[in-house]
Amino acid sequence: MNEQLHHVIKSIDERQEELLNLLKTLIRFETPSPPARNTKEAQDFIAGYLKELDFSIDQWDVYPNDPNVVGVLKGSSSEQYKSLIINGHIDVAEVDNHSNWEKSPFDPFIRDGRMYGRGTADMKGGLAGALFAVKLLKEAGLTLPGDLTFQSVIGEEVGEAGTLQCCERGYTADYAVVVDTSELHIQGQGGVITGWITIKSPQTYHDATRRKMIHAGGGLHGASAIEKMTKMIQGLQELERHWAVTKSYPGFPAGMNTINPAVIEGGRHAAFIADECRLWVTVHFYPNENHDEVAKEVEDHLLQLAKADPWLREHPPTFKWGGTSMIEERGEIFPSLDIDPDHSGTKALAAAHENVLSESPKIGMSPTVTDGGWLGDAGIPTVIYGPGDLENAHAVNESVSIKELIQFTKVLTSFIYNWCHTEK
Ligand SMILES: [Zn+2]
Secondary structure (H helix, E strand, O other): OOHHHHHHHHHHHHOHHHHHHHHHHHHHOOOEEOOOOOOHHHHHHHHHHHHHOOOEEEEEEEEOOEEEEEEEEOOOOOOOEOOEEEEEEOOEEOOOOHHHOOOOOOOOEEEOOEEEOOOHHHHHHHHHHHHHHHHHHHHOOOOOOOOEEEEEEOOHHHOOOHHHHHHHOOOOOOEEEEOOOOOOOEEEEOEEEEEEEEEEOOOOOEHHHHHHHHOOOOOOOOOOHHHHHHHHHHHHHHHHHHHHHHOOOOOOOOOOOOEEEEEEEEOOOOOEOOOEEEEEEEEEEOOOOOHHHHHHHHHHHHHHHHHOOOOOOOOOOEEEEOOOEOOOOOEOEEOOEOOOOOOHHHHHHHHHHHHHHOOOOOEEEEOOOOOHHHHHHOOOOEEEOOOOOOOOOOOOOOEEEHHHHHHHHHHHHHHHHHHOOOEO
């Protein structure tokens, strides 16, 4: 290893107080989502931090008071050397009830080698480690020939388009690391798409017409949208079972590709036959599947089913898939992320991990979803790699191991340096 880099990595142990203070600062910015629209101060802080390290800053509102920050540190020989995106989200999981917490979730403290506070594991720990890594390289005068892009995005917890907008604005690189919760495993992920299935009757009938609608000789060709939705729910269960039996993917237990009927809304009043029913579903799929295809499979199945019902045949269900916010649109998409263990970036990250921890990293699949899918969707080879574990993410008294945070910072420092010194 480069002598100077070796020195920088060693210095992280002596300077861990600085790293921990940086994480504390990030935790103190209260950025839970929902309610969201509260990240401006935190993002200003990160923009300022990066600016001092000579990054050029692009900051824009995704929503009012929820800006994205993208910092670009132009390499000295961009054309010849590999570029890197580091991506992390500044929002944290919501806090239901502060009183369940030992201390305020936004008042971080350290005990027995762990730091406690909302976002320590998911994922301000990853952000702090990554920011500190960049700072150390800069301070040591280790300039990078390849471009380094740092994305601090909003809205990940509620499926908002923070990372998607970075991709749409054209930010790209030869490799990306999403420093979200992964316990220092190198991971891809399955995907999630939510959707609304609606059954709607063109006529609204009074409750008193029900006899005519359901009994011999009644002569009224109508239906309760709620009752018809039960057929759709059964159909979804059949499809879910079919998928569980026929689809699989290495790194996932069988049957991870579930279809959850999560929310149902319907009917207007007890004096009417329900003329509309809406079902909100959450569909999980494997890394080798695409959210559009999966949504199409669900639609095809339910439309076939509808054809076998005399009323649904004429009033088939309609579908609305995805959305860019669980808060604004009651819908989200997390594209899946396939990873290639043989990609040169993944190999370089694994090598950096091995150097610091003296063991090779576990490479596999995250049981949850992150923004990594958007970067992958944009054609950027991407992995998830960050400190913290999922038992702590979103949990009461969330915490992160300080040892793991330091290891992460060392690995990332080494990886950034080496990858941005790799010739294209
Ligand atoms: Zn996260």
